[in-house]
Amino acid sequence: MDNDIEEILFDQASIHEAAHRLGQQITKEYTDSRPIVLSVLKGAYLWTADLLREVELQVELEFIKISSYHGGVESTNEISLVTDIHSNVKNRDVIILEDIVDTGQSLQFMKELLQERGANSIKVATLLDKKEGRKVDIKADYVGFDVRNEFVVGYGLDYKELYRNLPYVGILKPQIYEQ
Numbered sequence: 001m002d003n004d005i006e007e008i009l010f011d012q013a014s015i016h017e018a019a020h021r022l023g024q025q026i027t028k029e030y031t032d033s034r035p036i037v038l039s040v041l042k043g044a045y046l047w048t049a050d051l052l053r054e055v056e057l058q059v060e061l062e063f064i065k066i067s068s069y070h071g072g073v074e075s076t077n078e079i080s081l082v083t084d085i086h087s088n089v090k091n092r093d094v095i096i097l098e099d100i101v102d103t104g105q106s107l108q109f110m111k112e113l114l115q116e117r118g119a120n121s122i123k124v125a126t127l128l129d130k131k132e133g134r135k136v137d138i139k140a141d142y143v144g145f146d147v148r149n150e151f152v153v154g155y156g157l158d159y160k161e162l163y164r165n166l167p168y169v170g171i172l173k174p175q176i177y178e179q
């Protein structure tokens, strides 16, 4: 698996530092609110586990599953809601947890859904922000790291459903998806 990686960008220790930094920020900003933390599957599964353990607050955890890449390296530009949440977000403060914001279309879809359902506030905590990939004008509120415009895998992020279990984020060798 490691042989398919061109360059390691963020190792476990630096991801842990980012989780701690963002966790402290979120802890300070949501003292009286008991937010709903909405983890976006599958990519955010590890980030959710690490970030939430750095948040010293009462939170409710929910999972939603959406998909647009279907394992490939480019967005299909069509987001499908695979598994919805059942809890009521009306008048609640929601923090969306994402592994990566790239074109921004998944996040836009999530935000619109939560707005329609009457959330009081919606913020986003993402491990990675690929600003050069944006197709829609949207910003994350809490960012672990900026990444350049290359296809990355590991620590939750996949190519064809593989590499999610790498303990680091790295650039996938282009020959893997160009062959």
Ligand SMILES: O=P(O)(O)OC[C@H]1O[C@H](OP(=O)(O)OP(=O)(O)O)[C@H](O)[C@@H]1O
Pocket: 040, 041, 042, 043, 044, 066, 067, 068, 069, 070, 071, 075, 098, 099, 100, 101, 102, 103, 104, 105, 106, 107, 157, 158
């Ligand atoms: O900003 P965007 O261009 O919309 O890309 C970001 C989204 O794409 C990936 O999900 P994917 O559709 O691959 O599903 P997965 O999390 O199950 O891998 C990633 O986990 C984000 O949710």
Ligand code: HPA
Pocket: 069, 100, 102, 103, 150, 151, 152, 153, 157, 158, 159
């Ligand atoms: O660079 C990426 N890697 C994996 N999944 C993704 N989804 C959006 N961008 C990426």
Ligand SMILES: [Mg+2]
Pocket: 043, 069, 070, 071, 157, 158, 159
């Ligand atoms: Mg994916």
